[in-house]
Amino acid sequence: MMKKFMKKAAVCTAALAVMWAAGAQTTFAGLDLNSSDGLLFTASTETPATLEHTNLYYATIGTQKGVAATEAPKLITCFPESLNVLSGGRIVQVNNGHGTAEYDRSTRTLTWKESIQDLFAVPRVKEAVSISPDGNWLCRFEKTSASRGDVILEEVRTRKTLVLVEGAEYSYSTLPVLWSPDGTVLVYEKNTLLYFIKPSEAFGTARNAEEFRKIGPGLISNVSWASEKMLVYIYHDLVYAIPTTELNIRSMYGDMLGIGKVQGRMISPFDGLKDRFWTNAQCTALVLVQNNRTLWYMELDGTDFDYATTLFSYPFVNVPGSAITFNVFWTPDIRTGPLKTEQLPIVWVEMLRGGQKESFVYKLAVDAEHSNTYFSALPVPACTSSPAMSPDGKTLAFMDEKSVHVYDLLRWKQIADFSGESIVCYTWLNKSELVIGGDETTRIWNLESGDSSVLFLSQPIQYGWNGETGDIIISNGSGNWKYNKDRNSWDAVSGSVARKASVQNVYYRVFLSESRNNTYTNAVYVRSLSGLSETRPLTELFTQKKVEKPKVALVIDAFDNADGLTKVLGVLDRYNLKVTFFLNGEFIRRFPNGVQEIVACGHECANMFNSVSSLTSNSYITDENYIRSGLARNEDEFFAVTGAELTLAWHAPLYKSTAEINRYAGNAGYRSIQPTVPVLDQGTLEETARYGVEYYTSARIIEIITARAREGGVIPVSLGVSTGTRTDYLYDSLDVLISAIQDSGYQIVKVSDL
Numbered sequence: 204m205m206k207k208f209m210k211k212a213a214v215c216t217a218a219l220a221v222m223w224a225a226g227a228q229t230t231f232a233g234l235d236l237n238s239s240d241g242l243l244f245t246a247s248t249e250t251p252a253t254l255e256h257t258n259l260y261y262a263t264i265g266t267q268k269g270v271a272a273t274e275a276p277k278l279i280t281c282f283p284e285s286l287n288v289l290s291g292g293r294i295v296q297v298n299n300g301h302g303t304a305e306y307d308r309s310t311r312t313l314t315w316k317e318s319i320q321d322l323f324a325v326p327r328v329k330e331a332v333s334i335s336p337d338g339n340w341l342c343r344f345e346k347t348s349a350s351r352g353d354v355i356l357e358e359v360r361t362r363k364t365l366v367l368v369e370g371a372e373y374s375y376s377t378l379p380v381l382w383s384p385d386g387t388v389l390v391y392e393k394n395t396l397l398y399f400i401k402p403s404e405a406f407g408t409a410r411n412a413e414e415f416r417k418i419g420p421g422l423i424s425n426v427s428w429a430s431e432k433m434l435v436y437i438y439h440d441l442v443y444a445i446p447t448t449e450l451n452i453r454s455m456y457g458d459m460l461g462i463g464k465v466q467g468r469m470i471s472p473f474d475g476l477k478d479r480f481w482t483n484a485q486c487t488a489l490v491l492v493q494n495n496r497t498l499w500y501m502e503l504d505g506t507d508f509d510y511a512t513t514l515f516s517y518p519f520v521n522v523p524g525s526a527i528t529f530n531v532f533w534t535p536d537i538r539t540g541p542l543k544t545e546q547l548p549i550v551w552v553e554m555l556r557g558g559q560k561e562s563f564v565y566k567l568a569v570d571a572e573h574s575n576t577y578f579s580a581l582p583v584p585a586c587t588s589s590p591a592m593s594p595d596g597k598t599l600a601f602m603d604e605k606s607v608h609v610y611d612l613l614r615w616k617q618i619a620d621f622s623g624e625s626i627v628c629y630t631w632l633n634k635s636e637l638v639i640g641g642d643e644t645t646r647i648w649n650l651e652s653g654d655s656s657v658l659f660l661s662q663p664i665q666y667g668w669n670g671e672t673g674d675i676i677i678s679n680g681s682g683n684w685k686y687n688k689d690r691n692s693w694d695a696v697s698g699s700v701a702r703k704a705s706v707q708n709v710y711y712r713v714f715l716s717e718s719r720n721n722t723y724t725n726a727v728y729v730r731s732l733s734g735l736s737e738t739r740p741l742t743e744l745f746t747q748k749k750v751e752k753p754k755v756a757l758v759i760d761a762f763d764n765a766d767g768l769t770k771v772l773g774v775l776d777r778y779n780l781k782v783t784f785f786l787n788g789e790f791i792r793r794f795p796n797g798v799q800e801i802v803a804c805g806h807e808c809a810n811m812f813n814s815v816s817s818l819t820s821n822s823y824i825t826d827e828n829y830i831r832s833g834l835a836r837n838e839d840e841f842f843a844v845t846g847a848e849l850t851l852a853w854h855a856p857l858y859k860s861t862a863e864i865n866r867y868a869g870n871a872g873y874r875s876i877q878p879t880v881p882v883l884d885q886g887t888l889e890e891t892a893r894y895g896v897e898y899y900t901s902a903r904i905i906e907i908i909t910a911r912a913r914e915g916g917v918i919p920v921s922l923g924v925s926t927g928t929r930t931d932y933l934y935d936s937l938d939v940l941i942s943a944i945q946d947s948g949y950q951i952v953k954v955s956d957l
Contacts, residue, residue, distance in 0.1 A: 230724045234713045235704040237668040240264040242713060242741075243675065244276075244727060245663060248300070256282045256642070259663035261675065261686075262741060264711050264729055271711075271729035271739045279675070279686055281313060282661050283640030286630045289338040289359050295638050295658060297645070306645075306658050312690040313659050333378045335386035336594070340402040342380045342389070344373055349943035350905035350936070354378060354391065356405055365405050368393045372902045372931075375938040379423045385431040388447060392423040397436070399450055418445070419462050422475035430484040435466070437473040437480065442466045442503060442511070444486045467503030467511040476931065481531035483546040490548045492529045495769070498550065500567060500576065514569070514576035527553045527560065527773050532592050532599055534566075534612045549599070549612065550578060551590045555769055558803030562587045562601075566615065581615050584608060595634040598650075602626045607639055609650050619650035624680060627661070643679045657681055659692050670702035709733070713741075719748045753914035755944060756954045757782045758876070759806075759934075762815055762856065763789035764923025765797045767934035771922065772804050774937045781805055783954040785854060785876075788813035788837045790922075795844045802845045807953040810853040810873065813837045818855045818864055830867040852876050852954045857885070858919070876954060879916030880908055884934075887927025901936045909943045915957050918944065 233245040242264055247257045262276040284299040295306040303316045333342040339359055344352035347370065354368035368391060371379060379392035390399050397418040404410045418426070419438055427435045434445045445463035466486050473480070477494040482503075489511065491499040500515035533546040550565045565578040583601075587608070590601040598618065600609045607629050609619040624641040632638050635651050642662055648655040664679040675686035677693070678700050684693040706713050710733050718726035726745035730738045740746050759771055761784055775782060784801050786808055791798050801808060812818065813833040818825050834853060841849050853873040855864065858881075865875040883899040891898040899907070908918055920933050920940070933940065944951060 228724055229722060231715060231727050233663075233666070233704070234706050234715065234727065235667055236264070236706055236708055236711065236713050237673065238708050239673060240708065240711065241668065241673070242272075242727075242729075243666060243668070257662050258282065259666060259677070264713075269739060270743050271741045275742065279691070280660050280663055280677075281645070283627055283645045285628050286638050286640050286645070287332075287334050287338075288630055288632055288638065289334065289341075291338055292632050294338070294359075295645070297640075306692070308658070310690070311658075311692055313692045331374055331376055331378050333380050333382065335382050335389070335402065336384055337386040340386065340389070342367070342378050342391075344371075344378065346373060348906065349909040349946070350902040350939055354380065356389070356400070356402060358402070358406065363406050367391050367400070372900075372936070373939050374936070375942060381423055381426055381428065383428055383431050383434070383447070387431070388434075388450065390418065390423070390426050390434065392421070395420060395422065397421050397423070397426060399434075424475045424479055425473065427481055429482045429486045433484070433486060434463075435480075435482045435486050436462060437469070438462070440469045440472045441507060442469065442482075442486075442489065464505075465507040466505055467501070468507050468509065469501070470510050470513065476935075479529065481533070481548065483533050483548075485546075488546070488548070490531045490550065494766075495526050495529070498529075498578070500548065500578075502573070514573060515567070515578065517578075527555055527769055529553075530590055532590070532612060533596075535597055537613065549581070549615075553588065555772055555800060555804075558800065558805065560586075560588065562590075589628070591629075591631060593631055593634050597634070600629065600631065600637060602629055607637065607648070609637075619653070621648050621650075621655070644681050646681075657684075657693070657695070660684060665700050667700040667704055668702050669698065669700075676700045707732070718745045720745055721749055721751060752948055752950045754952045754957055755879070755912055755914070755916045755918055755949045756957050757918050757920065757941070757944070757951045758809075758878075758954060759784045759920050759922060760787075760811065760882075761785065761790040761794075761797075761801075761922045762787045762811075763793060765790070765794045766924045767922045767932060768794075768797050768800070771920070771934050771937055772800065774941070775806070776804065778938070778941060780941070780951055781807065781953055782951065783807040783809050783850070783852070785809045785811040785852075786837070786841065786849070787811040787815055787856060788833075788840060789815050791837065791840045791844060798841070798844050802847055807850050807955060808841065808845075808847070809851075809876070809954060810834055810837050810849045812853070812855060813840075815856050817857070817859050819859045819861060825864055825867075827867040827870065830864055831871045834868060834871050834873060850955055857882055876917055878919045879913060880911050880918065882919055882921065883907065884919075884921050884929075884932065885925055887925050887929055889927040901931045901933045904933055905936065905940050905943050908940065909947045912944060912947055912949055914949075917954065917957075 229246050229248040231244055231246050235243040240263055242262045244260055245257050258278055259280045260276040261279050262272040264271055265273040281297055281304055282299050283297050287296040289296050293308055297304045304313055305316055306313045330344055341357050341359060343355050345355050346352040350373055351370045352373040353366050354371050356365045356367050381390045388399055388401055390397060398413055398416045399418060400416060418436060425437050429435050432447055436443045436445055443463040444466045480489055480491045482489045487503055489501045489503060497518050501511040501513050503511050530551040532549045537545055547567045552563045554561050562583060564581040564583045566581050568579045569576045584603055586603045587601045590599055592599050597612060598609050599612050600607060604625055606620055606622040607626055608617055611618050621639055624643045627640040629637050629639045636647055636649050639646055639648050643664060644657045645659055645661055646655045646657045660677055663677055666677045669676050677684045683696050683699045685696045687694050712730045712732060714728055715725045716728050727741040728738055729741060784806050813836045838849050851873050853868050854876045858878055868875055883904045886898055888898060890896055
C-alpha cells in the first residue's frame with residue numbers, strides 16, 4: 204500500500220486537543236479480512252487543522268445491534284503531529300487529531316490518555332500547552348467561554364491541578380506563562396500583573412499568598428529568563444535583573460523590597476503587546492525586536508541614568524508584516540580576552556514570501572573594541588523550520604521535510620543529520636538524543652552514534668495479516684513489525700507481509716460504498732454469506748446523517764495600514780482557510796508587496812473603494828459617476844500590482860453607505876456586503892472617554908460575534924493600528940475567533956461562497 208503524507212510541514216509544540224467542527228472528510232480504503240473475522244482497513248483524513256495522514260484500524264466482525272463490528276474499531280498506528288517529553292524522559296507524549304497518547308519507554312506501552320469517541324472524525328485543533336523543561340509540570344488552558352479560559356498548573360505524575368488565572372483571554376498558540384530553564388520557577392501573567400510560583404510548593408501548605416509573589420506590572424512578554432539563576436524584567440524603559448535567590452526573599456518580604464537590580468535603560472519604552480526581547484546569561488547584552496519589524500542589539504552597563512549602548516539597529520523587514528516569527532539563541536561563551544568571555548546572539552527569522560515560508564539566520568559580528576557591529580547571514584538548508592536549542596545550550600536542531608539537522612552553535616557547522624523518512628516533528632530528549640516523529644515511525648535518535656530505535660509506528664505503508672500466526676504485520680522502510688495487542692505497540696520481526704489481502708472469508712464479505720454521514724466520503728459495509736443474508740455498516744456512524752453546517756464569511760478589511768497582516772496570513776495558513784480580503788485603494792498603493800502576498804496565499808480579494816474617505820460625508824458628491832470611478836480605479840490599481848481581478852463584491856470604508864450608494868455599485872456589477880455585527884475592533888479608549896461609547900476588548904468582540912452569528916453572515920476583522928489607543932487587536936486573537944465560530948456550528952467560507 205502506498206503511503207500518503209501531509210501537504211505542509213508541522214511545527215512542534217506541546218498540545219492537547221479540542222474539537223474542530225468543520226472541513227473534515229475521511230476516506231476509507233485497504234480492506235483486508237482474515238479467516239478469524241479480523242478486519243484491517245485505513246482511514247485518511249484531511250482537515251483544516253490537522254496534517255493529512257493515514258491511520259490503520261483493526262476490527263472484529265460479528266454482527267450485532269444493527270452493525271457489523273463487535274466493538275468500536277481500534278486505532279493501532281499513532282501519527283505524531285507534535286511530541287513532548289515528560290517525567291524526566293520516561294514518557295514520550297504524542298498529540299494529534301485523536302487526542303493525547305503517552306508512550307512509556309520503560310514498559311514500551313502506548314496508552315491513549317485523552318481521545319474522542321468517534322475515532323474516524325479527526326476534527327481537532329491542538330491547544331497551547333507549556334511543559335516544564337524537566338517534564339514534571341505543565342500549564343494549559345481550560346476553556347470557559349468562546350474567548351476565555353482558566354490557566355491551569357498540573358503535576359504530570361499525580362494529575363493534581365491548580366487554577367493560576369481565572370478568565371484569561373484564550374489563545375491556541377501561547378499561554379501567559381514562562382518556565383525557568385530548570386523548571387523550578389514559573390512566571391505567569393494575571394490581569395496585566397506578573398507573578399511567580401514554585402511548582403514544587405504549589406500544592407502544599409507552604410505556598411505563600413499571591414500578593415507576596417508579585418513581580419510587577421506587565422505582560423508575559425515583559426520577562427525573559429537569562430539563565431536558571433536570573434530573571435530579566437522590563438518595566439517602561441528600565442531593565443531589571445532579578446536573581447532567583449531574590450524571588451525566595453520576595454516571597455517573604457515582597458512588600459518591603461524593590462524589583463531587583465537595574466541593568467540598563469532602553470531608549471524607548473517597551474511595548475509588551477508588540478515587542479519581544481532576549482538577553483545573554485549575564486544580562487549584559489539584549490536583543491530587542493520592536494513590533495516584529497526592527498531589530499536592535501544593545502549592551503547594558505548596569506546603570507539607570509545612561510541609555511543602553513545601541514550597537515545595532517535595523518528595520519529588519521522591508522515589507523510591513525512579512526516576518527512571522529523571530530527567535531534568538533545565544534552561543535556558548537566565546538573567549539575575547541585573558542579574563543573575558545561573551546555570548547553572541549543568533550537570530551532566526553521566519554518570513555512569508557510569495558505564499559511560502561522561508562527561514563533566514565543571522566549571527567552578530569563584533570570587533571574587539573565593539574565599534575563595528577553587524578549581523579551577518581549564516582548558511583541554512585532550504586525550507587527549514589522549528590529551531591530548538593539542546594538542553595546544554597551548545598547545539599541547535601531544526602528540520603526540513605526530509606531531515607533533522609543539528610548544528611554546533613559556536614561554529615555554525617552541522618555535526619549530525621537524520622534522514623530516511625519524511626519528518627513531521629521532533630523534540631529534544633536530552634543533550635545527545637532527540638525524539639523524531641516521521642511519516643513512518645516515531646523513534647529516538649542518538650546524534651553522537653547515529654543510531655536510532657523505533658518506539659511506535661506513525662502510518663501504515665504495507666500491511667496485512669500473517670497467514671500462519673494471525674499477527675498484524677506492517678512493512679516499511681525501517682523493517683517489518685508485528686502488532687502487540689497487550690502493549691498497543693509494535694515489535695520488530697523478520698517476516699514481511701506475505702499473505703495477499705482478501706475481502707472475503709467463509710462467513711463475510713466486506714466492501715466500500717456510500718455513507719449517509721457527509722463526514723465520510725465512503726463507508727465500510729459487511730455482507731453475511733451464511734444464514735440469513737444481510738448487509739450492515741461496520742459502525743452506526745456510517746448511517747448517521749449529518750446536515751451540512753451553515754456558512755459564514757470571515758472578511759479581513761485592509762484600509763491604509765498593514766499591521767497584523769503577517770499574523771493573519773500565518774493563522775489562515777495554519778488552518779488551511781481561504782477568506783475574503785477587502786482592499787482599500789490606500790492599502791494597495793502603500794503596500795503592493797503585502798497585496799501580492801495575500802494573492803499568493805490564495806485568498807479572495809474584493810473592493811473597498813479607492814479611498815478611505817467616508818462616502819456618507821457631505822464633503823463629497825457621491826453620485827453614480829463618483830462611485831463607479833472609485834471602484835474602477837481600485838480595480839485598475841489592483842490589476843497593476845497583481846495581474847489579477849478583484850471579485851465583484853464591495854463595501855464602503857467602515858461599511859458606511861446608503862441604499863442609493865449600494866445601488867450605484869450594483870449598476871457597476873458589484874454585490875454590496877454588510878457585516879452581521881458592527882465594526883467594533885476600531886474603537887479606541889479616547890473615543891470612550893470623549894463620547895462615552897463602550898470600549899470593546901477582543902475577548903468581548905468574540906463573545907458578541909458568536910452570539911450574533913447566523914447563516915450567511917459576514918464577520919469583519921480590521922487590519923492595522925488604530926489612530927487612537929487600544930489595549931489589544933482582534934487580529935491578534937484570530938485563531939480564537941476562528942475556533943469560536945467553528946465551535947458555534949458554522950463553517951468559514953469566502954464571500955463568494957455564501
